Amino acid sequence: MRSLSPVEAALCIAIAGSVLGVGVPAFFRNLHASRLVESMDGLERIARAAAERAATEPVPTAYPASVRPTPAAVPAGVALRDPPGSWDDPTWVSLGFGFSTPHRYSFEFESEHRGRRARYRASARGDLDGDGQLSEFSVRGETSEGRAPVTFPLEMHREME
Amino acid sequence: MMPRWLLELLPPWLCAFLGIGLVAAARGPLLQSYQQPAAHEEVSLLLSPEYSVLFSLGHREALADYLFANVLVKYGLSFREKARFEATYRYLDSITTLAPTFARPYLYVDTLLTMRPTPALLEDYLDTRRLHERGLEALPSHQELWLVAGQFAAYLAPQRVPEPYAKELRRKGARDLARACELVSNNANIPYGCIAAARLLNREGQREAMIRMLSRTLAVNDDPEIRKMALGYLEQAVNERERDRYGRRVQALESVWRQQVPHVSRVMMSLLGPGPEVWKCAGLSAALTPGCETTWRDWTEVKAGFPGNGR
Numbered sequence: 001m002r003s004l005s006p007v008e009a010a011l012c013i014a015i016a017g018s019v020l021g022v023g024v025p026a027f028f029r030n031l032h033a034s035r036l037v038e039s040m041d042g043l044e045r046i047a048r049a050a051a052e053r054a055a056t057e058p059v060p061t062a063y064p065a066s067v068r069p070t071p072a073a074v075p076a077g078v079a080l081r082d083p084p085g086s087w088d089d090p091t092w093v094s095l096g097f098g099f100s101t102p103h104r105y106s107f108e109f110e111s112e113h114r115g116r117r118a119r120y121r122a123s124a125r126g127d128l129d130g131d132g133q134l135s136e137f138s139v140r141g142e143t144s145e146g147r148a149p150v151t152f153p154l155e156m157h158r159e160m161e
Numbered sequence: 162m163m164p165r166w167l168l169e170l171l172p173p174w175l176c177a178f179l180g181i182g183l184v185a186a187a188r189g190p191l192l193q194s195y196q197q198p199a200a201h202e203e204v205s206l207l208l209s210p211e212y213s214v215l216f217s218l219g220h221r222e223a224l225a226d227y228l229f230a231n232v233l234v235k236y237g238l239s240f241r242e243k244a245r246f247e248a249t250y251r252y253l254d255s256i257t258t259l260a261p262t263f264a265r266p267y268l269y270v271d272t273l274l275t276m277r278p279t280p281a282l283l284e285d286y287l288d289t290r291r292l293h294e295r296g297l298e299a300l301p302s303h304q305e306l307w308l309v310a311g312q313f314a315a316y317l318a319p320q321r322v323p324e325p326y327a328k329e330l331r332r333k334g335a336r337d338l339a340r341a342c343e344l345v346s347n348n349a350n351i352p353y354g355c356i357a358a359a360r361l362l363n364r365e366g367q368r369e370a371m372i373r374m375l376s377r378t379l380a381v382n383d384d385p386e387i388r389k390m391a392l393g394y395l396e397q398a399v400n401e402r403e404r405d406r407y408g409r410r411v412q413a414l415e416s417v418w419r420q421q422v423p424h425v426s427r428v429m430m431s432l433l434g435p436g437p438e439v440w441k442c443a444g445l446s447a448a449l450t451p452g453c454e455t456t457w458r459d460w461t462e463v464k465a466g467f468p469g470n471g472r
Contacts, residue, residue: 033237034230037272044272048309051316052338056356151317154276156240 032128039105039124040154042097043139046109046122047151049095050141054118054149062118062143063111064091069125074106077130104128117144134158207251210258217259225260228252232266236273245279250288257295267296267306271313275321283326286318290330297337304344308354311337315361335361339374342387355387359394372398379411383426410461417460435460 079102087098119142315334319327338358442453
C-alpha cells in the first residue's frame, strides 16, 4: 500500500478538519438544546400538580410552602445525581416532584398567601455548558376564593447561556 | 460666572445623563429585534405516519427513538431561535404511530406542544389531548399517564381554550383523574388527584360515576389517607340507606380479608377471590351452598346479601 503524497495528506486533513469544524460545534449545540426539555417538563409537572392542589385545598393551603433551590447549587455542565433525601421536602413530596436519575437543572418553588389570594412561582435554573452563566425559566400561578386556579404562560429570563 | 466645583461636576453628570438617555432610546428597538424570531419558516421533510411505518422497514421502535431525539433537539433549538417549531405535532404523531407503547412521548407531549417560546394555540391544546387519548388507549394501566392527561385536561388546558372545548376537557380530565386514582401508585400527589376527581365528577353532575370511582378506589387502595378521603366523600354522596349497605359490605369484606389473607394487599385479595372452606365445599351439591363461593360476585350476592354489588 503506497503512502499518501503531501498534497493528498493535506487534502485529507483539510476535509476532515472542515467536517469536524462544522460537525463538532453543531453536535454540542444540539446536545445542549435537547437538554432544555428537562427544565420545561419539570416546570410543567410542577404547574399541573400545583393547579390540582389549588383546586382541592382552601386558599391558605392552596400551594405548598416555599422550598429552596434543589439541588442548592446548579450543576455546572454535568448531570448530577442528587444525594438521598434531596427531594424529601414536604413541598416536593406533595407536588409529586423529584428526580431519581442524574439531571442538570435546579428547581425552586416559592409561594405566598395574602388575604383571599395565594400565588406561587416555580423556577428552573441551569448551566448546560458550565460557563457559570445560568439560564432561567419560570411559571407562575395564582388562586383566589371562588375562582379556579390560573397558571400563567412560561416566562424566560434567559434562555441562552 | 459658574462656581468652579459646579464646572468640575458638570461633565461627568452630563455624560451620565447622556448615557442613560442613549440606553433608554436604544433599549426598546433592540429588545424588539432580540425578541423577534430568528427563523420564520421551517421545512420539514418528515414523512406521514403511514409512510414512516413503511420507511422503518420493520425497525419501528428504532425510528421512533431517532425521531423523538430529533424532536427534543428541535424543541430546544426553537427556544434559541425564539421560533415556533411547527412540525412538533407531526413528529409526535409519527412517533406514536410507529411505537404506540413508547410511554415517554405521551408524558412529554403537553410540554412539547404547549410550553413553547411563543404562545400556544388552540390546536396545540387539542392536539395534546388527542395524543394523550392515543396514549391512554395504548397504555391503559400506565398510572402516571392517566394522571398527566387528567391534570392537563382538567386544570391547565381549560383556562386557555374557548368554553365549549374547556367543558369537554374538564369532563375528560375528571374521568382520567378518576382512573389514575383507581390505579395503585406511590405518587404522593395522587390523594389530591382523587379529591379533585371526586369534586369534578360531582360538579359535572356525574354522581353515579363519582360513587363508582370512590368504590373502586376503596377496593384497591391500602393507603389510609386515600381511604379516609374516599370514605368521607362517599358518605357525603350516598343516602343513609346506601351508606348503611356500603358500610356493611366494607366490614364484611374487611373481616374476610383479616381472617383469610391478612398478609396480602387489597389488590391481591381482589385477584385471589374469597377462599372457600375446601372440606365443606367438596362435591357438586356442596359447591352451591353459602360459604363456597369462588368469586367476589357470588360472594357479595349470596353470602353477604348485597344484591347488585358485584357490578
